Each structure stands twice: as C-alpha cells, then as structure tokens.
Amino acid sequence: MAIDQTRPNQSRPDAMPTDPAAGAGVKSDAQRERERRKSFLYQRGPAIAVSVGLVALWWGVVVVFGIPTYIAPTPADVFAVFVEQGDVLWINFWPTLLEAISGFIIGNLVAVILAIWFVHSQLAERSFYPIAVFINTIPIIAIAPILVLLLGNGYAPKIVIAALICFFPTLVNMVRGLKAVSPQMLELMRVLSANDREVLLKVRLQSSLPFLFAALKIASTTSVIGAIVGEWIGSNYGLGSLIIEATYNFRSPLLYATVILGAGMAVMAFGLTTFAERRLLTWKPSDVF
C-alpha cells in the first residue's frame, strides 16, 4: 500500500500529462471546470428547470382533471391575456409602480431619519420606539380603510400604506446598523476629538449600510404589496383594483396575469436593490470592526 506513496505528485493517474503540451491541458481542464461553475446555466439552470417543471405540472393538472377556466386557467390562457389585453395590464401597471416607488422612498427615508435621531437621543428612542412597534403590530389591511377615509381615493393612501409597510423593518435594522460600531472605533474617534456629526458621517452611516440593504431588500417587495393592498379598497385603477375586478367577474386568466405582473414588479425591485447593494458594498462587511 505504501508503494504508491513513493510518487505522491502522481497520485492522480488520470490527470497525468502524457505529452509535453498536456501540462497546459490539465490546467485548462481545471479552468474549464471553474468557468463551467461560473456559467449562467450552472448557476441558474436548476431553478429554471424546476420553474418550467412546475408550470408544466400546473398545465397538466388543469387539463387532466378538466378544471374550468374560471376556477383555474391554463398557462396558455394566461399568456393569451398578456397578448390580447396587454394595454389594460400596462395602464394599471404604472400607477401601482408609482405608488410602490413613492412609498418605498418615503417610508425608508423617514425610517432612516428617525433611526439617526434615535441613535443620538435616548429620550427620542424611548419616546417613539414603542409607538413604532405598536403601529407595526396593526395589520396593514386593517389600517388601509382608515387611510382611505382620511386621505381620499387618490394616490395618497396607497403611497402611505406602501410607506408604512416599508418603514418598520428599515427602522429596526437602521438603528441596529448605526449602533453596530465597535467601542474601540468610538474611542478612536474620541481621541481624535471628533464630534457626533463626524462620527455619523465617517463611521456610522457606512457601517450601517449592510443592515440598511438587508431591510431595503425586504422593503423592495413589501412596498409592492402595500401598493396593491391599498388599491383593493375603493380604487378604480392599479393592479390591486384589477385583481378585485377580475376576481368578482370570474375573469381568472386576467387575475392570474395581474398577479404575475405584480410579482414581476416585486422581483424587479428586489433585483435593483441587490444590484445597488453589490455596487455600494465592495468592502467586506463580515470583518467590519
């Protein structure tokens, strides 16, 4: 058994060079393997295969069991809606997108500003944090009618609902992120006689970015949910109102198409947030402090 060990660097006979040029060949094998692992198909292939499989399963079940279209349409029915009623979908897509984006910006901006205030004032944190927790515990669907009564039938209540749904995760994460600075780092800033504003700008804000983006990724999808839920109540435009209308009229293919469009909007928002995170967080948050 020990005899094999006499030439340890040849322990892989299959990788042995057989001619002078093969040394490079072995190396490119490893390179090819690495490239294969980086390739789109290797990364995304399994998920795509599963998705295609699920759509096929859906189609098969609907056809095999003869389910009527108004209860569950086939993928083909839904696709037909995108082709034939594309204009209806798009007209309702833009208001929802506008509400989701406005809510996302306003909700997160207020959360970040409040978090900065909380970190600098214990009194503010003790006064307002419990209220923020309380507001967060009220189901958003229960607040929606109240906001419609208060703010009318336009964009305002939808934007406020989208903002509210984004607000809390960002507030919690941002407070944690701003406080996630090592005591030694703060001592260094004290030795340098830095004031609160300098500590905030030079240290706290950047070190909170990983926490902020964790919250923004949640908010990017929930802001779409907020906008759609807002449109459920007394609205005659937007994907939310289209969902209600399609449901009541048993226009199931339209309902499915609307849901897919809403999901697409959320996925797009998530993707953009992740993209922004990758561009901004080039340093390794794992060994922060």
Add this chain to the structure above:
Amino acid sequence: MAAARSRSGSAAATAISARDVAVRFETEAGQVTALEDVSFDVEAGSIVTMLGPSGCGKSTLLRAIADLVEISEGGIQVFGRRPEDARRARDFAFVFQDSTLLPWRSAIENVRLPLEVGQAGVTVEQHAEPEELLALVGLQGRENALPHELSGGMRQRVAIARALVCRPRVLLMDEPFGALDEINRDNLNEELRRIWEETGITIMFVTHSIPEAAYLGQKVLVLSAHPGRVREFVEIDLPIDRKLAVRDTVEFIKITARLRKLLEPV
C-alpha cells in the same frame, strides 16, 4: 519626519507625568479601585513599556492618559497639559489592540482619517504625508488596499501610520500586537524600535508579554494588581540600537527573569 534628537545626556523634558493617580469605578457590586497612588514620569523621547498581571489596570492607566477614562484623584499631565487639552491639541495618538480601520476605506484613506475629523483644520498644516508614513511602516505599494485585503500585521502597521499622521508627540499603544502571531509580533517590535528612532516620538506601550516589554522599553513600568499600583519602574540596560537577537543574550534573560520575579504576587 521629525529630526532625530540626541538621546544621551542633557535634561530631557517630561512627556507624561502622573501624580498620585487613583481611578475608581462604580459597579453593581460597589466601588472598585482600579488604580491607586500611581506616580511616575516619562521622559520626552523615551519608550516606556507597561507590564503587569491582568486586571492590574495598565490599560486603564493608558486610557486615563488618553482622556478615555476619568481619574478620581491625583493628576496627569501630557507635556504640561491636562489629558483633555492634550487630546484637543493632538499631542498624543492611540493605537488599539484591534486595528480599528474603517473597512470601506483603503489603507491611505484610513491614514488620512485624523485629518478629516476633530480640529482637522488646525493640524492640517503640520501633518505628515500619508504616503511617506505608509512607506515608513513598510507598506509602500499597498496604499489602495482595503483592510480585508491586508493581513493582521499589515492592518496594525496602517493603524500605526494613522496614529503618526498628525505628528503627535506621544504614541500610546494598548497591546497593539497582542492579537498577532509571534513572527509578526517580532517583526513589528523591531519595526517599532526603528520608527521610534526615526521619529523621536515618546512611546508608552502596554503589554502582557515580558520579552516584549524588555525588548521594546528603555524603562518598564511594572504594576501590581488589586488595586493597581506601581511595583517598580525598571531601567532596561540594553543598547539603544538593539536587534531582536539581543533577546538571546544572557543580559536579556537576566532582565526578563527580574521582571518575572516582580510580577509574582507579593
């Protein structure tokens, strides 16, 4: 860098003086005395190491000099100023055990940090060139590396360069090499002696390593614990331009044996 001054002879100024310093903390279990009756003087341009058993308050003492801990009794002066005034005047810089680099800033940007905060406007005229400082600590060519791309020893070198950027008169170091492996630590010990000789800065260095204390220090301030008091201020009789190999000489071993004895409980 600052001109090297003569180290031998004539009455040097006092860089740090402590008189009857006591530090007490209020804890849930009652009052704890971390330091009591501590008095010593550190000569300008010298390098003093502080050695003591854990819990003897050596870090607390260094932090008191740096105005990070409030003293309960007595007085501390850094070049004749109270710690708070010395801090505002950037008379001293502090190097922590952790390199405390900002991970999103490159090495050179981390070195520039002290110029951007505090009374940066005041010190900006007399600051050292960050590029030169990185060269001084042996990091030329790595100016744009992010901290996570540097080893632990290199990060600590950046921290030292950052500490020197405002040309402080005193460098306070709290176990700066404590988290490094022995090889790195030896290298940095030698480098620190070289930097000290080139800059003529006063260094106060806390460690719990006896060889490190003896090799680096011209004098070793030995503290005893519970409460922290000065046990002895030991003069280290080794050549000024000592190399690491000095640690293998009989004289060095005699010194460390003496220091070890001083650390034994009374």
